[in-house]
Amino acid sequence: MSVLTDTFPLASGHSIPKVGFGTWQIPEGSEAYDSTAEALKIGYRHIDSALAYGNEKSVGRAVRDSGIARDEIYVTTKLPAEIKDAAGAREAFETSFGNLDLGPIDLWLIHAPWPWSDMGSDHRAGNIEVWKVFEEMHAAGRVRSIGVSNFDVDDLESLASGTDVRPHVNQIRWFIGNTQPETTAYCQQHDILVEGYSPLATGKLLDDDRLTGIAEKYGKSVAQLSLRYLLEKDVLPLPKSVTPERIRANAELDFSLDADDVATLDQLSNSVD
Template structure:
C-alpha cells in the first residue's frame, strides 16, 4: 500500500474501501475481509445508514484500531454548528469508536436550500475545527465542493480542508477542480471510481488493461493513482476486493494516461452540488 501525506501532516492510503449501498450483513463481512486483505482506509457516511455495521466489521477483524483510518460524513440536511455537533456524536456512537480519522461535509450548503449558504458551511466547518481541537477528529475535509464553495470556506476557516472527495473516474474526472485542489494542497478522493460499471464496456480501457495484463477495474484505479487521487471502490465480492489491491505493481505511460483523460463523458452520476435536492443521493 502507498500513502499520501495531507496538509495537516496525517497520511491516507492511496486506495481505500467504500461501503456505499452495502447492507448491514454485507458491510460487516466486506469490511472485515477488506481489513484482513490489507485495506486500511474505510469510507462510510451517516447517509449510508451502515455506520454500525462498519463498526462491527472493524471490531470483528483482527486489525488493531490504530492501524485503521475511518472516514465518515455529515449529511447535507444536518449542516450548521449545532446540527454538526449532534450528527458527529451520533456517528461516533454508531461506529462505536473513540475518535474519527477523517470527517467530511458530505455536500455543501447551496443557494437553493440555504439563504446564507456560505454561513452554513462556515458554521459546519467551525464545529468540525472544534472537534478536531478536542482530539475527536484527526483530519477534516469536504466532499463535492466546487471552487466557489472552497473559496467561500477559505474566508473564515482556520484549518484548510485536508481532503475533497469528488466524483472522479474515466469519463468524468473534473480536471479544473482537481487542479484547483492540487494548487491549494487539498488531496482529492475519488468516489465512483468505476463510473457505475460503465468502464467495463469501454474498448479503450479494455485494450490498455490487456496490454498490462490487468483488469479494467485495476487499470482505472491505477489511472487515478497516477493523478495522485485516492480511490475508494466498493465491492462485496471477495475476489474483487482482493483484485483491486493489486494496482501498485505497474505504471501507465504518459500517452495511456492522456488517452484515458480524453475519454468522452461516461458514467456521470448527474449529481451536482448546487442542484440538490433534485437528486437524492
C-alpha cells in the same frame, strides 16, 4: 510497498492509505460487516463510511473484530448533507462517534455543500457554521483530519473566506472521462487531497471498448486500469464491492501506466457519461 499500505500525506500532518474501501449502498448488518471484514482481511487499511449510509455500526464492529491495531486502520465518516447548523453538526458527530465506537475518527467530511434534495442551492453560511464545528472537533483531537465532499472551487473559496483551517480532503466523483479538472487543480494547488468516489463510473467504464486494449497490455482488467489511473493522478480511489473476488481484484494495483497511456486516458476525460 503495497498500494494498500502506501499513503498520501495530508496537510493535517497525518497520512492516509492510498486506496480506500467504499461502503456506499452497502446495507447495515451482515452485508456491511462481512464486506468490511473481507476488505480488512485482504489488506485494505482505509474504510470509507458516512452517517447517511446507515452502516457505521457494522463498519465499526468489523474494524473492532478484525484483530488489527486501531491505529493501523483509517476510518472516514461524513456529516449528512442536509445538516447546515452547528447544533445539528455536533449532534450528528456524537451519533457517528457512538456508532463507530472506535475512539477518534480519522477523517470527517461534510457530505455535500447542499442538501441532496436541493442540489446547487446556496448554503455558504451554513457550511461555514458547520465547518467551525469541524475545526473545534479537530482541535480537540476527536477528529484527526477534516474535509469536504462534492465541493467545487466556488464552494471551497467561500469556505476559506470565513474559516481558519482549509479542508485536508475533498472527496468528489472522479473517473476516466470525468476528472473535474478545475476542482482537482485547485485542490492540488492548495494541498487538499482529492479522493475519487465512483472511480468506475458506477460500472459504466467496464464496458468501454476504448479501455479494453490498454488494460490488456498490462494484463489487467478495465477496473484495475481505471483505478490505477486515479493513482497516477495523485487521486485516491474508493472502489466499492460486496464480492470478495472483486474486493481483492480492486486492490491489485501495484503496477504503473506508461506516460503515453496516461495521455490517452487524459484525452478521454469528460467524454464518458
